[in-house]
Amino acid sequence: MALVVQKFGGTSVGNPERIREVARRIAETRGAGHRVVVVVSAMGHTTDQLLDLAHQVCRRPPRRELDMLLSTGEQVSIALVAMALEDLGVPAISLTGAQVGIHTDGMYTRARIRRISTGRIGEELEAGRVVVVAGFQGITDGWDITTLGRGGSDTTAVALAAALQADVCEIYTDVVGVFTADPRVVPHARLLPVISHGEMLELASLGAAVLQPRSVELAAQYGVVIHVRSSFERREGTRVVPEANLEKAMVVTGVTHDRNVAKVTVIDVPDRPGVAFRLFSELAAAGINVDMIVQTAKQQATTDLLFTVARTDLEQTLEITRRVAAELGTRDVRHDDTVGKVSIVGAGMVSNPGVAARMFGALAAQGINIQAISTSEIKVSCLIDEQRLEEAVRAVHDAFAPGAASEQPALIQPR
Amino acid sequence: MALVVQKFGGTSVGNPERIREVARRIAETRGAGHRVVVVVSAMGHTTDQLLDLAHQVCRRPPRRELDMLLSTGEQVSIALVAMALEDLGVPAISLTGAQVGIHTDGMYTRARIRRISTGRIGEELEAGRVVVVAGFQGITDGWDITTLGRGGSDTTAVALAAALQADVCEIYTDVVGVFTADPRVVPHARLLPVISHGEMLELASLGAAVLQPRSVELAAQYGVVIHVRSSFERREGTRVVPEANLEKAMVVTGVTHDRNVAKVTVIDVPDRPGVAFRLFSELAAAGINVDMIVQTAKQQATTDLLFTVARTDLEQTLEITRRVAAELGTRDVRHDDTVGKVSIVGAGMVSNPGVAARMFGALAAQGINIQAISTSEIKVSCLIDEQRLEEAVRAVHDAFAPGAASEQPALIQPR
DSSP states (O other): EEEEEEEEETTTSSSSSHHHHHHHHHHHHTTTTTTTEEEESTTTTHHHHOOOHHHHOOSSSSSSHHHHHHHHHHHHHHHHHHHHHHHHTEEEEEEEEHOOOOOSSSTTTSEEEEEOOOOOOOHHHHHOOOOEESSSSEEEEEEEEEOOTTTTTHHHHHHHHHHHHSSEEEEEEESSSSESTTTOOOOTTOOSEEHHHHHHHIIIIIIOOOOHHHEEEEEEEEOHHHHHHHHOOSOEEEEEEGGOSSOOOOOOOEEEEEEEEEEEEEEEOOOOHHHHHHHHHHHHTTTEEEEEEEEEESSSEEEEEEEEEOGGHHHHHHHHHHHHHHHOOOOOEEESEEEEEEEOOOGGGGGGGTHHHHHHHHHHHTOOOOOOOEEEETTEEEEEGGGGGGHHHHHHHHSSSSSSSSOOOOOOOOO | OOOOEEOOOOOTTHHHHHHHHHHHHHHHHHHOEEEEEEEOOSSSTTTHHHHHHHHOOOOSSHHHHHHHHHHHHHHHHHHHHHHHHHHHOOOOEOOOHHHEEEEEESSSSOOOOEEOOOOHHHHHHHHOOEEEEEEEEEOOTTTEEOOOTTTHHHHHHHHHHHHOSSEEEEEEEEESSSSSSOOOOOOOOOOOOOEHHHHHHIIIIIIISOOOOOOOOHHHHHTTEEEEEEEOOOOEEEEEEOOGOOSSSSOOOEEOOOOOOOEEEEEEOOOOOHHHHHHHHHHHHHHOEEEEEEEEEEEEEEEEEEEOOOGGGHHHHHHHHHHHHHHHHEEEEEEEEEEEEEEOOOOTTGGGGTTHHHHHHHHHHTTOOOEEEETTEEEEHHHHHHGGHHHHHEEEEEHHHSSOOOOOOOOOOOO
């Protein structure tokens, strides 16, 4: 008898019929003798509708009140899923983040989980119930409701799986698994049956949109096996496992792209120590993730500082950057929100020189200009014109695909 | 500087524009130097929509899960009202029933408040904030969410006013106040500027639908002055005050009617002590309020037992009654859900004989048959055919209205 955490996203519980289907899936798992903890998101477009309401009553809704508002979406879903289970004769109970005891910090709209109380869930499982937990939400020590940011239900599911030492965390979603590239852009992209946490983390961060990066980070940290599956099709999906469980690392596992990117450039920053620290620590304090950072040396005492942030953070980023720039003696802050990012990811990259060069070559062959580059041990990212993004993904995918060039190893293939 | 509790119903917060208007009202009160605690209901038809969703996924939704579901409606409202206040520059904070500490028993969908913690509200008021509290909901000692039943937000408001020793509890609603009869039925009905808790309690119980009975009961118990006002018009409305504050009692204050009535008759019950106790204690245990009870003596060892319940409780009532009846040796349980109730209410009735007789006379003159009668010190109710209900209200109102008969005192008039 295993303990299984199953997470169903917003599309999977988008209407009453789908909720009944989700209940049938859960009932099957329970029928096979397993104990089940379910995590659900808000139905369909609920979150967007609530945000729209918020903006109709307030120009800049306070983040605390946004979380009070948005957390209702998941609360509706858990009640309905528990009801649908009861209708099938499966004893079930719904619990909010507060009721479970998902304790977070006080960063409203993007809170981080600090600890999870497992007492109540344990009691309910003991009593033979399926426990249906609201994803995406938590509670501060002062009992204020927080949310974990977009896609936070994945994080809830993985954190619960870690806290409960579950055997597997199944993430049901509207795609059948993780592909070598977005199949809407690269029709011949292949499904990956297994991938490492590290690779998935890069893919998730880079916009593959299957799992929230924070959830993969947590899974890696606690060794949680994530099984990404379709809510609508009975296919095997993709298992995300610790590196050690993989027989061998692929050089390039997948190609991914991201449109939620904006570029900010500060012109003529004084070229002295502490400048970058000053700016990026203020951005971090505001909870803004800075991605690529490039500093271009000039022939004088100043330098240009280029970095990228999520487009959704651009407004706040510019506010902070302009203030800091003015204090540093420059007022020239430029930005561009028509850029996109294409990346290759693969755990074997570090031991295969020339991979980055091959990517640059593929882009150059299409006449696509690279505005910035960033690399890690298992990924290479290039910032380019958003207009050329899909073309770039196809070119890079083809450059690494099996048979693309005979002198190259067959880089992308499912195992 | 007074402490004012203001409650806004579902229609008052029915859409973003109305929420902004509610925020302006609150801002005015605060601008006049008062501390304000606001209680709000779910927006418009939210509760009905949620109930509809529940019934689409489950034939008999568990009450605990219904409360989990329904309580989201008020949570949405409080967040939006707090946001709309912030937008006007008024510092505000929303709190759920759980966050306030509105502790109830565990009777889901019709819970009763046991105690209220005032600590958090006190701190927020101290910090200069308007506190926006979710009506209708509470929390059990085991941290499960409960709701107080339809109209429960009134109860929340009055209970908070009592716990905080507020100067007044203003209930904003979609009517301008309490009338001598329903103005949709009796166009010349008059607005009552003041009424006693006792009279209002009878009116509320009898279906005047302006205030929830439980809220008036609480107000009477703790001496809370309720001020019923329109959300949409700037009129003075009706004050509901302790009896002692009234100069004199009117014989008949108002005429009211109720359609949410069903009649149940148990035929041939053994005529021995303990039978009524047996049945009505089981109904009470299920949380069902029994209203009129009439026992008709026969020429033999059995009797017929007639009683009324809310139509919404009929199904459950029949289940229990049939079981108990079978145990008592009779299976003949009849019911009728096409009845209605017309009542007169007035604190001066007890010292004016002949009031009941005049009411029966008015109904007889219209050829309306009375199926059952119940009386208290300040009211007389008649159960009649629902089809004749409006006609009955008009006839009774006219019989007691000023000038209707010169030998009668002018019974219904605003003071």
